[in-house]
Amino acid sequence: xxxxxxxxxxxxxxxxxxxxxxxxxxxxxxxxxxxxxxxxxxxxxxxxxxxxxxxxxxxxxxxxxxxxxxxxxxxxxxxxxxxxxxxxxxxxxxxxxxxxxxxxxxxxxxxxxxxxxxxxxxxxxxxxxxxxxxxxxxxxxxxxxxxxxxxxxxxxxxxxxxxxxxxxxxxxxxxxxxxxxxxxxxxxxxxxxxxxxxxxxxxxxxxxxxxx
Amino acid sequence: xxxxxxxxxxxxxxxxxxxxxxxxxxxxxxxxxxxxxxxxxxxxxxxxxxxxxxxxxxxxxxxxxxxxxxxxxxxxxxxxxxxxxxxxxxxxxxxxxxxxxxxxxxxxxxxxxxxxxxxxxxxxxxxxxxxxxxxxxxxxxxxxxxxxxxxxxxxxxxxxxxxxxxxxxxxxxxxxxxxxxxxxxxxxxxxxxxxxxxxxxxxxxxxxxxxxxxx
Numbered sequence: 001x002x003x004x005x006x007x008x009x010x011x012x013x014x015x016x017x018x019x020x021x022x023x024x025x026x027x028x029x030x031x032x033x034x035x036x037x038x039x040x041x042x043x044x045x046x047x048x049x050x051x052x053x054x055x056x057x058x059x060x061x062x063x064x065x066x067x068x069x070x071x072x073x074x075x076x077x078x079x080x081x082x083x084x085x086x087x088x089x090x091x092x093x094x095x096x097x098x099x100x101x102x103x104x105x106x107x108x109x110x111x112x113x114x115x116x117x118x119x120x121x122x123x124x125x126x127x128x129x130x131x132x133x134x135x136x137x138x139x140x141x142x143x144x145x146x147x148x149x150x151x152x153x154x155x156x157x158x159x160x161x162x163x164x165x166x167x168x169x170x171x172x173x174x175x176x177x178x179x180x181x182x183x184x185x186x187x188x189x190x191x192x193x194x195x196x197x198x199x200x201x202x203x204x205x206x207x208x209x210x211x212x
Numbered sequence: 213x214x215x216x217x218x219x220x221x222x223x224x225x226x227x228x229x230x231x232x233x234x235x236x237x238x239x240x241x242x243x244x245x246x247x248x249x250x251x252x253x254x255x256x257x258x259x260x261x262x263x264x265x266x267x268x269x270x271x272x273x274x275x276x277x278x279x280x281x282x283x284x285x286x287x288x289x290x291x292x293x294x295x296x297x298x299x300x301x302x303x304x305x306x307x308x309x310x311x312x313x314x315x316x317x318x319x320x321x322x323x324x325x326x327x328x329x330x331x332x333x334x335x336x337x338x339x340x341x342x343x344x345x346x347x348x349x350x351x352x353x354x355x356x357x358x359x360x361x362x363x364x365x366x367x368x369x370x371x372x373x374x375x376x377x378x379x380x381x382x383x384x385x386x387x388x389x390x391x392x393x394x395x396x397x398x399x400x401x402x403x404x405x406x407x408x409x410x411x412x413x414x415x416x417x418x419x420x421x422x423x424x425x426x427x
Binding site: 001002003004005017018019020021022023024025026027028029030031032033034035036037038039040041042043044046048050082083085086087089091117119120121122123124125154155157158159160161164165166167168169170171172199201203 | 310389
């Protein structure tokens, strides 16, 4: 049986046939901004680590500026990372370059006990039912925090002046990283020089998904 | 029951089978630009602060470059943020600088700030009047103390460096694509953090509006 797809035109409210290209591709249009419905749902959140902390100059293992632990039971909500960001509060005494790195735990570990306030992306706070526990200047467990697990996220930036703040990195992740129940995500800046201090954070949304 | 899906070819009006790739994924083509339909509706707008405001050198609490208030009652329109931008309009600095945009979104209903009485511009050019739920508070207005807390400010883009001193010309653009929504009664504050406070920026946003069920 052949079926022509029809839908209601949003403007005229008259049903019409789905349009295609000459090559048989369905023509589509965005009805909403990319994150609009996710943000609307109230299941999209953000936070930043409040304590200004020196960037590392080597990858390291368990040290992180921010850790996010998924407190859900197995089978519960996952944390889908939309963006990771950070900014320099103070610069190094020399010109430097810096990037953000992350590590995603691969096995269930104990809670990080995080208590950083998580804010909703749609302004419908001040409470949230997020499953994310976010910990400031965290020490990851030794299973999550291994040198081989730290990966770059986004391009690095370079300073134009010494000693001062004003550098930032904002990288859209768009779901490339998912923190499943019981896992930890660690984030920190990796710089070419000591002395620059940073705060880092993330934006994410949460839902129950079947993980493979 | 099996169903084969057909569509109407836009140019010729002929029926055409929709096709899949080698991995049996439905092939689609973009029929319009990303924001084309939202712009077409006349519900996409742009505001820009006309006053240059000095950047800050540390994360603020209540200070802003400008702020946007959703004046609708509860259950009214939400403002979905598409883009945040900052244009450097002045720079007396004798040193090279680095800059980035920060934003803060209020989490509870608060009193509106003084309306800067700027007219928002429709992104489809069908002005000059507009029916929007946002007002802009300009001139480096302060937020209320509930909205403006240090822990609420987040960066919106990666930083940029200046190439010359004493001259303006830096522009910062942050594509938000709905990552932030201003619900009725809340305020969005914007600012620029820089390595020194001498440069001045005029900031603004592009957004679209609709009634959403917010949770």
